Amino acid sequence: MAYSIVPNVRIVNLLIRTLRCSSYHTVVQKGDTKWSWMNMPCQWSQYRTLKLSSFLGTDDTKLDLDEWKTIMKSSDQNTAVEPSTEDASLVEMRQLVEMWRLAGRAVPESISTEKLQALMDLTSVSSRKKYLRSLSIKEKFKINERRKKQEFQKARMEHLSQLEPREETEPKNTMFLKFWSSSLDILHRWRLVQAMQFGQPLVFDMVYERHMSPWEIKNTADQLMMSEGFNRKAADPFHIHFCSLNPDGPCYKELVKLYSGSWENVLLTATEESHVDVFPRDQLVYLTADSPNELKKFDHNKVYIIGSLVDRSQQTGLSLANAKRLNLATAKLPLDRYLKWDCGAKNLTLDQMICILLSLKEQGDWKKALSFVPTRKHEGFVERRQSQDRFPRKAERYGKHVQGQFQEKPLVEKYKNVFGKQS
Known part of the structure; x- marks a missing residue:
């Protein structure tokens, strides 16, 4: 007497994987009463016929190994062909971008998987349209820059072809050796190594990721990269510390992407620890525009902290509240004392802040240091006497x-x- 069973594909695949287990065969062969119901012969569906010789009452029928292999290969192919939820969502998002392109909206011609993932993370339709519009503007800007570069090279080659060739009979002689750019890079890295051992620390506080949008985080990473570049080329650089940097956070990922594989070779200290765990509290001074205290003189024995926050919505008081919570000394730059401030908040970018601090560290002149403040924000320097x-x-x-x-x-x-x- 044979039983006819017509299960679906998933149940069949699950049962086939279960039959691979050697313990299952052992239990059935021993003839345990609990598993006696499994000794029945089975006739599968018309699409997949499988006779199990080890469970049959007679020895006339044997297992067809070739058919077994064919069924297993087909099940593996079906599993590989089925797309995951993430891939399907990316395909749907790409189709949405294509639909908006056909509708005449500003979208980029080509978009990568990473940018599609960032597009999926946006919740509202308006934010997605703004993101695609910004990508389209950047793409057009790159195309125009590439076209201008090609036109410049073409004009240069035409100009060089029109010049008459000159024959120089006398050899060139000079008393100066050529200073190669590689030698300059070695000099900069040597200064950074000395600063990491004996230099004055400068802390960038990285705890403001949750207060920033993805665009602001990307802008923060750009400014941090520029700050590291200015510090690397300084005569007396700081020992830069990126404190409270989450290795799984978006800011860390942006920095790794910007440095394109050379992040591990950057001469700075990146740590998950807070600055209060690395340095003594009495040496820390938090620089914030909301502080009531004015920085009158640069102290070479202090550890200055800059909040890594790019806030376009002007959320005032975040860095000051963080410093007060940690019971740290605060200070602000004397912008009103030296500059005729025009309008707007007295917030500077991270690269401007490190340029001001580097100038103060090397020269100690506030007028030269505050020359890095953009002229669009003030009307000039206040005329003051030396006394x-x-x-x-x-x-x-x-x-x-x-x-x-x-x-x-x-x-x-x-x-x-x-x-x-x-x-």
């Missing part, structure tokens, strides 16, 4: 005294009244 910078309290008292003299009557009228009373 006013050295003795600000005396200058303030002198200003009040002068103001009081000008409020009095002129000297002619004053002495006229005195002489009139005497006569």
